[in-house]
Amino acid sequence: MKQFRTVLISAALGVLSVASAQGSTLTVATAQDPQSWDPIDTFLVAWGTVAHNIFDGLIIRGPDLKLHPGLATSWKYTTPKTLRFTLRQGVKFHDGEPFNAAAVKFTFDRLLGPEGKKGPQQANYSAIKEVRVINPTTVEFVLTDSDPVLLTKLSGYGAMIVPPKYIKEKGDAYFDTHPVGTGPFKFVSYESAQSLKLTANKDSWSGVPKVNNLTFRFIEEPATRVAELQAGRVDIATGIPVAQAATIKGNSNLTLQAVSSPTVQALRLNFAHAPTSDLRVRQALNYAVDRDAIIKSILQGYATPISSLQSSKSFGFDPALTAYPYDPAKARQLLAAAGVKPGTTIGVDFIGTDAVFREVAQAIAGFFQAVGLKADLKTYETNTFYSDIIPKNKTSNGYQMGWGGWTFDFDNTAYLLYHSKQFWNPDFTDKKLDALLESQHNLADQQKRLVILRTIARYTHDQAIDIPLYNQQDLWGVSKRVQGFTAPSDSLLHLQNVSVK
């Protein structure tokens, strides 16, 4: 009986604590616990969603996707291979130590040294040879090679500036779970697989946050994230599944924000297998698929059709290039011209746990059948698919490729997917494409690059290297008590200007 009473009381207290958890706390639910808050250990979007509130880079990419001054107030190339930054003055890390040129040098020495070798970030910054301290407020990056995307990279992930004294004293392992940066929110506590609690940094250089506390909760199950949002215990939830969009929209306390993401979906076509080795067949398959129908019926309109493997916000996007129109008659004609017999099987591989793409794949199978082909659907587990099936060229004629172009630059996608002998491109070689890709890879002139990137996009389209399908939208569930929040395209949250009623 006594035990029962204890349970009752604690249940009641639980209800009370739900009611009192209001005030000036903003709670955000994300799907994944990054497990380490060290910028050089991670490449997870989930990390970026959270950690941009703790750390700053020299450069900050805002919700407008443009580069803004961060811990550096200005920068310029003094020679093609030296990049000089003027640093912001009077900034302090959360532990009180000053931010200065030495901290910048420490950050990049650590990233490019043995500690950085353990994480996935180092190779992104291989263009940096060394960082020189000119004076306490000026640093110079000496580059081995020009990297047109370097400034964008400096605004994210591995390039976040970290506190030298703190890390030297406490060690890297401690820093993993007790992060210290210069950002608008300070670390309070972290419980693995549960939550990260932050508090407002009253000395923040980028503006004092409008809420006192910021809590991130890690809830992997989307249905549970939505439930927490409906129950009013979470203010903002990421990754709302399309299937739940209506639930959020129908709730008078919530709003749904849909924002175009960098993630694009395509069916890549395998050049090593017949009949997709034939250009006419690849084009026919492109004509056979009704992208608009897929977007309308399966994605409920939360996507836009694409003509190359990039979103409309990507550098290299060409508004003049449109996707193959839906034209089954033309598809049949091309297939006949290529000598493909009716009833020929086209294999389509995809990730079995991706509920949305499963429907997309089934629709594609239907479209293929409508032009006289037979589709053979095969599913794989995510990691097996990406680490074994694709790179070892074990795929069928067509296979799912979901790609997040997080630098918003087509080079990042195109080079890795289309250049010969790249990890993601085991089955085809095109000398012309290789030359095009190389010609812009280290080019500093952005206008020239844009022209070449658009040429590449058109070439991949004409060669029908893949069937570009759609650019997904990220769906965010937001409580109406949240003010001043706009869902970002790159999932990076900057929450200092968000308040709660």
Place this chain on the structure above:
Amino acid sequence: MARYLAAQVFQAILVVLFVTLVVAVMLRFSGDPAVAQFQGASAPTAEQLQQIRQALGLDQPVWLQYLHFLGGILRGDFGTSFRGGTPVGSLITHALPPTLLLAFCSLLLSLVISLPLGVYAAVHKGSWGDQVIRFLTLLGLSFPNFWLGIMLVLIFGVTLRWLPPSGYEGGASLVLPSVTLGLILTSATVRLLRASLLDVLKTQYVTVARSKGLAERRVLYKHALRNTAIPVITFIGLQFGGLVGGVVVVEQVFAWPGMGLLALQAISNRDFPVLQGAVTVLALLVVVINLLVDLSYGLFDPRIRMD
């Protein structure tokens, strides 16, 4: 007794060793963990992947990796997570208490409900109460716990707002996951208890006890129920293994930061050290519980000697 115990412990160690070996080897055939470290933000280049493989020790032969893992465990070191280098030991010490708490509460809950229901159903066999219980338990068994969990969340967390839908914040948040896990176990236990008790009630010694003029309550509790204990406890011990499986699903639904969630995330991250550590601990737990179940037989039936 000591000899029995030694034999059992030896067997337990063999089982755990075998489980770790299978897991370690199978994992290596399940794709490249280096690729899993890049989820989302960018695509790795071949050089990046090679660098990560080296840093994680994946360039070594599988048998050497396994020996490293075993050697570590003997020293009490489970290695470090591929994700950010957290020691696996500390991840497990964080995740084990929530899981044990959840398993214990579900077990307790299911016993509290199933004992009276099972006894009632057996004693009043064929009555409408028995029919209702049999119907409900069949219904209970037919629900997948994932679905049941989501339904409970929607009813008690979202609509009524009596309880938190998820999380790990004290007594209130324990209720829904315990009920989800407990109800599945309850239905099976009620049915088993009813069937075993009915068997026992048909035996000669019960008839004898009754014919001696013993009160029905005494026959039931002193003689019959005690003899039903062994199959029921065996069943619960076996169910514990199943409970661990259920924990994985239920922890996912309720964002419960336990071993199930840890293992599940380790699988999708291909975090070998974490998964190996978690599986080793879970296997140990199942083995120990079953050992305790074996030992407890003696308490209920003095004829069972451990030798």
